[in-house]
Amino acid sequence: xxxxxxxxxxxxxxxxxxxxxxxxxxxxxxxxxxxxxxxxxxxxxxxxxxxxxxxxxxxxxxxxxxxxxxxxxxxxxxxxxxxxxxxxxxxxxxxxxxxxxxxxxxxxxxxxxxxxxxxxxxxxxxxxxxxxxxxxxxxxxxxxxxxxxxxxxxxxxxxxxxxxxxxxxxxxxxxxxxxxxxxxxxxxxxxxxxxxxxxxxxxxxxxxxxxxxxxxxxxxxxxxxxxxxxxxxxxxxxxxxxxxxxxxxxxxxxxxxxxxxxxxxxxxxxxxxxxxx
Amino acid sequence: xxxxxxxxxxxxxxxxxxxxxxxxxxxxxxxxxxxxxxxxxxxxxxxxxxxxxxxxxxxxxxxxxxxxxxxxxxxxxxxxxxxxxxxxxxxxxxxxxxxxxxxxxxxxxxxxxxxxxxxxxxxxxxxxxxxxxxxxxxxxxxxxxxxxxxxxxxxxxxxxxxxxxxxxxxxxxxxxxxxxxxxxxxxxxxxxxxxxxxxxxxxxxxxxxxxxxxxxxxxxxxxxxxxxx
Numbered sequence: 001x002x003x004x005x006x007x008x009x010x011x012x013x014x015x016x017x018x019x020x021x022x023x024x025x026x027x028x029x030x031x032x033x034x035x036x037x038x039x040x041x042x043x044x045x046x047x048x049x050x051x052x053x054x055x056x057x058x059x060x061x062x063x064x065x066x067x068x069x070x071x072x073x074x075x076x077x078x079x080x081x082x083x084x085x086x087x088x089x090x091x092x093x094x095x096x097x098x099x100x101x102x103x104x105x106x107x108x109x110x111x112x113x114x115x116x117x118x119x120x121x122x123x124x125x126x127x128x129x130x131x132x133x134x135x136x137x138x139x140x141x142x143x144x145x146x147x148x149x150x151x152x153x154x155x156x157x158x159x160x161x162x163x164x165x166x167x168x169x170x171x172x173x174x175x176x177x178x179x180x181x182x183x184x185x186x187x188x189x190x191x192x193x194x195x196x197x198x199x200x201x202x203x204x205x206x207x208x209x210x211x212x213x214x215x216x217x218x219x220x221x222x223x224x225x226x227x228x229x230x231x232x233x234x235x236x237x238x239x240x241x242x243x244x245x246x247x248x249x250x251x252x253x254x255x256x257x258x259x260x261x262x263x264x265x266x267x268x269x270x271x272x273x274x275x276x277x
Numbered sequence: 278x279x280x281x282x283x284x285x286x287x288x289x290x291x292x293x294x295x296x297x298x299x300x301x302x303x304x305x306x307x308x309x310x311x312x313x314x315x316x317x318x319x320x321x322x323x324x325x326x327x328x329x330x331x332x333x334x335x336x337x338x339x340x341x342x343x344x345x346x347x348x349x350x351x352x353x354x355x356x357x358x359x360x361x362x363x364x365x366x367x368x369x370x371x372x373x374x375x376x377x378x379x380x381x382x383x384x385x386x387x388x389x390x391x392x393x394x395x396x397x398x399x400x401x402x403x404x405x406x407x408x409x410x411x412x413x414x415x416x417x418x419x420x421x422x423x424x425x426x427x428x429x430x431x432x433x434x435x436x437x438x439x440x441x442x443x444x445x446x447x448x449x450x451x452x453x454x455x456x457x458x459x460x461x462x463x464x465x466x467x468x469x470x471x472x473x474x475x476x477x478x479x480x481x482x483x484x485x486x487x488x489x490x491x492x493x494x495x496x497x498x499x500x501x502x503x504x505x506x
Contacts, residue, residue, distance in 0.1 A: 090435045096357070096399025099456050101408045105397070106454035116421070116438075118404035135367060135397065137358030140380035161378070176352040178378070180440050190450040193366050193393075225362045259408045266407065 025053035025236060034240070038069070041242050048241035052077075052221040054234030055156075057163035059170060059218045060241070061086050064271065067244040068122070068209045068217065072129065072185040075203035076235030078224045079184040080138040080160040082168075083113060083121040086214035089173060091117045095134050095180040101259050105190065107132040107182065110253050112260055113209070119267040120212040120260075123253050129205035131187030131198050138164055138181045139225035148232045157232035163220035171216050178218075185237075186224040197228050212246050212267050246271075286495035289336035293466025297333055297390060298502050301470050304388065305329035305504035316496035317485035319423035321430070323348045324473035327506040329387060332481075333468040334445050336497035338461035340484040341444040342400045342420040344428075345375060345383045348476035351433055353377040357396040357440045367450060368393035369442060375471070378439075383477045388470040391463050395448035398458055399440050400424060401486045410488045423482035431478065443484075444469060446491045460490045472506060 005011040028034045028049035037046055047066065050058050054076065062068065070079050085091040094116040099105045101114055109127040112120045138160025144151025151159035153166055164178045184207045187198035211217075221237040223229075247253050247264055254264045302308055309328070313335070314320045324330055332341055347353035356378040363380065364373055370393050375384040399405075402421035406414040424438045445463040450456050471479075485496050 094399065094440070096397060096440045097402075097405045097408075100398050100458070101405060103457055104454050105450055105456050114408075116402065116404065118402070118408050135358070136362055139362065140359050140378070142380035143359075143362060174352065176354060176378070177436055180356070180358045190367055190454070191452070193368050193450065195361075195365070195367070262408050262412065265412075266404075 025051045025056060037240065037242070045243040046240065047243060048239060050239040052219065052237040052239065054236065055158045055222060057167050057218070057220045058239060059167040059216065062211050062215050062217060062241060064211050064213050065244055065246045066211045066241050067125070068211065068239065068241040070184055070207045070219070071238040072200065072205045072235070073203065073238055074235030075200045075205070076233050077221055077237040078186040078227070078234060079237055080164065080181040080220040080222060081184065082164055082179060082181050082218045084171070084173070084216040085115060085121070086216050089171070089177070089216060091115045092179050093121060093182070095137070095182060099134050101263070102257070105134050107134060110256055112253070112263055113182065114263060118263060119270055120247070120263045121215055122209040122211050123247055124207060125210045125253070126206065126208035129185055129201040129207060131185060131201040131205070133183040133186065133188040133224065135190070136188060136195070136225050137183065138220060139222065143225060158222055160220040160222035160225070163222055164218050167218035167220070183224055186227060188226055195226055197226055210244060210247060213271070286336050286493055286497050289465030289497070294333050294335050294500060297466050297468035298331065298500070301329070301331040301388065301468060301502065302504060305331070305470060305506055307505045308502055309505050310503040312501045314481065314483045314499050314501060316483060316498060317418055318483050319427035320481040320483065320501060321427050322479055322501070322503065324477045324479055324503065326473050326475050329470050329472045329504040329506045330479060331468050331470045331502040331504065332444055333466065333500035333502065334463045335465065335500055337465040338445065338463050338490070338493040339497045339499055340446040340486065340491040341499055342424070342482040342484050343442040343444055344424060344439065344480040346478040346480070347377060347383065348478045351431065351437060351478070353379060353381065354437060354439045355383060355441070357442070360396060367397060369396055370394065375442070382474040384471045384473055386469060387472045390467040390469060391445060394469070395443040395446045396441070397450070397456060398443055398446065398448045400482065401484065406488065414488060417487065418485040420482035420484050420486070424480060427480050443491070458489045458491050461493065
């Protein structure tokens, strides 16, 4: 311990002496100083580098054309993600439309995360996990209280919804604004109408999103509501985002399905109306 | 041009509908309100705690898009995900507890003459229609427009239109994850009944969709009956 903290000068010195403490779960700031980046990515293009502990959350405003890579470090992460249009957040991820329009509830590479306005908020461009869920979303505080004895943000077993609520609040939104979420890295399969726990694909699995609109992205890393383990179990999640580009008509994602093509058409028209030549 | 009748669905079975309503009244008490919702129209009402809402599919295979809110705190909206977290099926039927976004019970399905209902498929919208069927469908009326307009009467807006229930709509999930709105399993006169666990605002869009089988390609009437409970 450096100086005593009985005076403002001492307390200031004490506070300033803390910088540089090495912890695992922390953002790298500036993100461009992150050296562990994928091949072909220039460090100056990295805009967000973060590590979330189990029970943690993060949020970021991102321009269109960013890649956002999520990594399940230990095999026990569960990234519960919600997206809003950053400039008009009443437009947001609509999981029902996402599944219905793509005729598919299981996300995979090429899956589009659609807004209620029939536009693509983000595209899943890479996926080494395949274990995801669009049906059950984030756990409620009440559920975690019943299962683990606590579901609060400050407790040992935070509910995913509580974490998403805090992320939403910090972006000027309210509790009512947290819509159904998509969960990455902990899968559920539906067998004859009933959920079957699939769990994780193992340590190191990655999902990479490409943003197609300006978005607020909220990520809660919290135990999946159907995780059958008696103890609240959630491992570290890494987030890395870098500048790339939006999907174009030449990309396979644009033409994969007629529904997706029309969603990209709507999205491109919306962007066109917001920019001058 | 008249748009009140768009298709060829024959008017349903009045005797079957009355039998459903009589049976519901025997179980759930005196009728305090009764109203026919026209095809394509919205509807809403505050149900007092203990009251039972019976919805009758008058003409058969008519999807009834449904939202619910705590009548005294509209931020406590129905949540499909919180509801499904607490039951062992992706379908809704007798015994299903319809929960708000914090996991608290708003309504319970007290009777169901159909067998299963959907809460995965969400509401149709002009926007989503452009993706599912083509840009040419943008001018068609849709549930999202009913919902936001009805919600506005209670001081709510776009942000309050959450993912909903589709009564009488058949949305299976195949083993490979394929989900789709397919031919209905409802029939003229079939009904379901919902008991309010607390004072609950129920908001309905009597679905105007004509591009998929959720309404038999012909939007039709439904009957709303409120019992004292």
